[in-house]
Amino acid sequence: xxxxxxxxxxxxxxxxxxxxxxxxxxxxxxxxxxxxxxxxxxxxxxxxxxxxxxxxxxxxxxxxxxxxxxxxxxxxxxxxxxxxxxxxxxxxxxxxxxxxxxxxxxxxxxxxxxxxxxxxxxxxxxxxxxxxxxxxxxxxxxxxxxxxxxxxxxxxxxxxxxxxxxxxxxxxxxxxxxxxxxxxxxxxxxxxxxxxxxxxx
Amino acid sequence: xxxxxxxxxxxxxxxxxxxxxxxxxxxxxxxxxxxxxxxxxxxxxxxxxxxxxxxxxxxxxxxxxxxxxxxxxxxxxxxxxxxxxxxxxxxxxxxxxxxxxxxxxxxxxxxxxxxxxxxxxxxxxxxxxxxxxxxxxxxxxxxxxxxxxxxxxxxxxxxxxxxxxxxxxxxxxxxxxxxxxxxxxxxxxxxxxxxxxxxxx
DNA sequence: TGTACATCAGTGAACGCGCGTTCACTGATGTAC
DNA sequence: TGTACATCAGTGAACGCGCGTTCACTGATGTAC
Numbered sequence: 001x002x003x004x005x006x007x008x009x010x011x012x013x014x015x016x017x018x019x020x021x022x023x024x025x026x027x028x029x030x031x032x033x034x035x036x037x038x039x040x041x042x043x044x045x046x047x048x049x050x051x052x053x054x055x056x057x058x059x060x061x062x063x064x065x066x067x068x069x070x071x072x073x074x075x076x077x078x079x080x081x082x083x084x085x086x087x088x089x090x091x092x093x094x095x096x097x098x099x100x101x102x103x104x105x106x107x108x109x110x111x112x113x114x115x116x117x118x119x120x121x122x123x124x125x126x127x128x129x130x131x132x133x134x135x136x137x138x139x140x141x142x143x144x145x146x147x148x149x150x151x152x153x154x155x156x157x158x159x160x161x162x163x164x165x166x167x168x169x170x171x172x173x174x175x176x177x178x179x180x181x182x183x184x185x186x187x188x189x190x191x192x193x194x195x196x197x198x199x200x201x
Numbered sequence: 202x203x204x205x206x207x208x209x210x211x212x213x214x215x216x217x218x219x220x221x222x223x224x225x226x227x228x229x230x231x232x233x234x235x236x237x238x239x240x241x242x243x244x245x246x247x248x249x250x251x252x253x254x255x256x257x258x259x260x261x262x263x264x265x266x267x268x269x270x271x272x273x274x275x276x277x278x279x280x281x282x283x284x285x286x287x288x289x290x291x292x293x294x295x296x297x298x299x300x301x302x303x304x305x306x307x308x309x310x311x312x313x314x315x316x317x318x319x320x321x322x323x324x325x326x327x328x329x330x331x332x333x334x335x336x337x338x339x340x341x342x343x344x345x346x347x348x349x350x351x352x353x354x355x356x357x358x359x360x361x362x363x364x365x366x367x368x369x370x371x372x373x374x375x376x377x378x379x380x381x382x383x384x385x386x387x388x389x390x391x392x393x394x395x396x397x398x399x400x401x402x
Numbered sequence: 403t404g405t406a407c408a409t410c411a412g413t414g415a416a417c418g419c420g421c422g423t424t425c426a427c428t429g430a431t432g433t434a435c
Numbered sequence: 436t437g438t439a440c441a442t443c444a445g446t447g448a449a450c451g452c453g454c455g456t457t458c459a460c461t462g463a464t465g466t467a468c
Contacts, residue, residue, distance in 0.1 A: 002410085002411060002412045002460085002461050002462055002463070003410060003461080003464055003465095004463080004464080005411090005463085006464080006465085008411085009411055009412090012411085012412085026320075028317075031320055033453075034454080034456085035453090035454080035455095043413095044412070044413055045413090045455090045456095046413050046414060047411060047412045047413075048456085050410085050411060050412075054456085055454095055456090104319065110374075114316065114374040115229070115316020115370070116229075116316065117373075117375075118305065118373040118376075119228050122377055131375065131378060131380075135380070154383075155387045155390070158383060158384050158387035162364055162368040162388055163363055164367070165371055166364055166370065167360075167367065169315050170311075170315060170363055172315075172318075173311075173314075173315040173319055174332065175319075179332075179335075179339075183363055186355075186359035187360055190360045203427085203428050203429055203443085203444055203445045203446065204429060204430045204431055204432095204442085204444050204445070205431080205444060205445070206431060206444090207431080207432085207443095209444085210443090213444085213445085235421080235422060235423085236420090236422095244445070244446095245445070246423095246447085247424090247444095247445065247446050247447060247448090248444060248446075249422090249423085250422095250423070251444060255423085256421095
């Protein structure tokens with residue numbers, strides 16, 4: 001069915017990006033083809049280049065979208081809590097849940113793309129998008145750790161965030177094995193325990 | 202130069218596996234072709250199937266080799282220290298170094314392959330090799346944390362190992378940015394600080 | 403508002419390319435005498 | 436030890452396939468009158 005309305009075409013583009021933002025997170029930046037993305041959007045591949053300059057351009061836009069969605073979700077959750085430490089826990093609990101592990105398509109783009117970024121060229125646009133998104137998420141997380149000791153807070157934020165990324169990555173890699181749940185559980189209770197020496201005042 | 206000696210053929214196979222164990226870690230399990238591996242071994246691609254049943258079979262053997270090398274290196278380092286906590290630090294320091302970040306081909310296979318494992322099928326041979334290798338490395342690491350509180354030790358080991366994997370992964374993904382060094386530094390000093398609440402007795 | 407025509411979003415065949423894999427071939431190696 | 440021949444490790448062309456990308460085509464949309 002050729003020549004849909006301009007409004008429909010814009011909507012189609014949106015559907016493609018939404019499908020891509022999910023699929024790239026699920027299968028990696030190299031694990032999905034243009035045909036796959038277009039099929040997931042209910043279209044054939046030929047129309048792709050009417051919407052995007054290249055596969056790479058879509059990957060960049062879709063990964064950027066994933067970061068925006070994550071940042072928005074984090075900010076919503078933070079806004080729902082008065083206390084910063086309560087808000088921090090409200091981020092960590094779902095982040096390190098089985099649901100998060102089992103639904104990479106709707107979860108953290110940092111974990112989804114970090115592996116691919118290791119092999120990405122230095123000046124690549126994908127890398128820039130990743131760095132911008134990571135910095136935004138990390139700053140948001142860091143703003144929840146404030147004890148007055150700036151250097152200490154920064155280190156705490158770096159350590160806690162690295163642990164979250166490492167635990168979710170390992171939980172996904174070991175999915176199906178008992179170790180996977182153990183890792184999530186250990187990291188979660190460590191980061192949210194009242195008595196945790198990591199927990200800010 | 203066809204028909205080399207049997208001894209030379211065995212040596213060639215060894216060179217292929219060694220090249221693969223480095224290249225797969227550097228560029229990921231899907232980032233390298235049979236032609237690339239054979240060229241790195243100084244051979245042409247045609248002879249590949251005289252040595253291996255398939256590309257996948259080589260990936261499995263090469264990743265298994267990477268795990269063996271890591272386990273052997275860890276055990277050497279541990280054997281060089283009397284004190285378990287000193288040994289633990291002797292593992293962590295080089296693990297979270299710039300050298301480790303910049304030479305993935307000779308570094309931790311868990312970090313190198315975790316991203317790919319997330320997209321690997323459940324019963325896959327690659328996944329089994331990964332799980333076996335991860336369990337071996339993790340048990341070795343866990344043996345260095347002994348306070349008598351078994352549950353607590355297990356959680357400590359899981360948390361510390363997840364942090365190591367997350368920090369190295371993020372450091373690689375952000376390589377070239379100041380954040381990369383910051384992450385390594387923060388995780389390293391956190392895990393090795395004398396006053397660290399994480400450090401076993 | 404209705405008509406005539408230009409526009410252009412989506413289709414599906416086709417392209418060149420790199421990949422994993424196969425195979426006929428070569429000639430040094432290994433073996434039987 | 437020397438000779439004749441079978442074996443087989445490595446070569447490079449070739450295969451089928453999936454990929455990113457291009458393009459002629461279609462027919463509903465949008466626009467000019």
